Amino acid sequence: MPINKNALIRYQVLDKCFSNFGRKYFREDLLEEVNKVLVELNGPDSGIKRTQFYKDLDFMKSEAGYGIELGDYKEGKRMYYRYTDPNFSIKKHLLSHTEQQTLKEAIRVLSQFQGLPQFEWLNELVPILSDKLAMNDTNRQAILFDSNVDYTGTQYIVPIFNAIHHQTVLGIKYQGFNDPHPYDLELHPYILKQYNNRWFVLGYNDFKNSHTWNLALDRILSIRDLPQKAYHSHNINWEDDYFYDIIGVTRIEDQEVTEVVLEFAASLIPYIRTKPIHPSQREVSVAKNGDTTLSIEVIPNYELERLLRSFGARVKIISPEWLKEKLIEELTASLKQYDEA
Structure with a gap:
């Protein structure tokens, strides 16, 4: 979970106290230091209580946090706290373990753009960040994007x-x-x-x-x-x-949103249900054989026609009539080419 602003302030104040070997900071002193800064920044009633203080200590000690090694030393009936290593500071470990893991995953995603035109800066940045975060080549690739490295734009x-x-x-x-x-x-x-x-x-x-x-x-x-x-x-x-009323990028001026009714073959329906062709998609009816009639409300354009053609014989346009006739003409012309061959 990302660290919020107030939590980061508290950790930095505690870090400063734990690093100060010239003074003994007891629990009350630490709470006072933290609350003094919080009140200055956020106003009255923004301080923390003992419960939050101990939660902060637990987080800073944890692997998800900074992994600090904290000594607790008794003096009479009270206990003061400081780092076991005088040279330690979370300032040398600005990211928690969780944040480091998140950044590592982001770097792995960015690394997939290396080598593409205009992304040459990644060729230098990714290795530097990988080195700082102690990443190595044994990390298995876990995500791939659909991309075309030869794309001309x-x-x-x-x-x-x-x-x-x-x-x-x-x-x-x-x-x-x-x-x-x-x-x-x-x-x-x-x-x-x-x-x-x-x-x-x-x-x-x-x-x-x-x-x-x-x-x-x-x-x-x-x-x-x-x-x-x-x-x-x-x-x-x-x-x-x-973009909401269209599929793709082409919005034809003066063209109104139209209800497009489509009948999909049963074999295609699981894919259409899990990946709707448009956010307005809704089911109208389901036949006994599983063929399903759906409707979408869009501005018809080239991208819609191209998408419908890609489904081949597994889709049938019910309405509007003009769109059905247009695709019939195109399919007829396509079949004619094979007849002539």
Whole structure:
């Protein structure tokens, strides 16, 4: 469990007292020192009692804490506390054992980005952190991400991220798959979005007067900062508003949310139930053979059509009719290609 701010303050005060071999700190003295600091920072009634004091000692001694070796020495009927090692201090062990383990796992995740363009800084940082935390190569890899190291847009992630963070307009040379020639545009970047192992940036295109202009990073040819340009800010709620009603990244303007009703084969239903195709997904009916009718409420787009095609014969579109007819036309054209062959 992460250490909260007040707990860390208490541990640091106790550490200072335990390290001071010029004075004997009895329990009452330690409580007074801790509470004096807490009251200064948080006001009256923020001090701790004996019960919390002993809990703090137990945590600091534990493996989950700092593993301190604390001596308790009797003087008359009272007992004072100090480290058994005069040179010890938790300042030399800033992270608890639990926090070290959490950081180690984070480093293992970060290490998977080593070697990717724009992540060269990890090549230096990961070994240093690994050495400081006494990590070694015997640790088995426990997590893998779905990634494509040959993806052509990765080198633009960091520059675009920085431009978003610093609110900098970008000059971009771009060529979409259907564009015969590259063209230049100015983009006020707002958000980076990953979908289906591809990266996209959405932002304001002043030439088109669109706040949600969508560019695929793998179609960007070059990028440069335009610091002299005034940045056009926004108040779009991307996660709960813009992206909620769609699958993927394409939101067609003036297109309304539509109820899409789908019938899935029984063999596919366990996968669809455990990984819904959209947050609005709900079951409408279940046939005796297990085939299940579901509905989702989305703005239809290319990504939805692509997803439905990927299910092949195990899905049937019930409504809307226009979407069903569109996919029938595409499937018919596809079958015709095989007939001609």
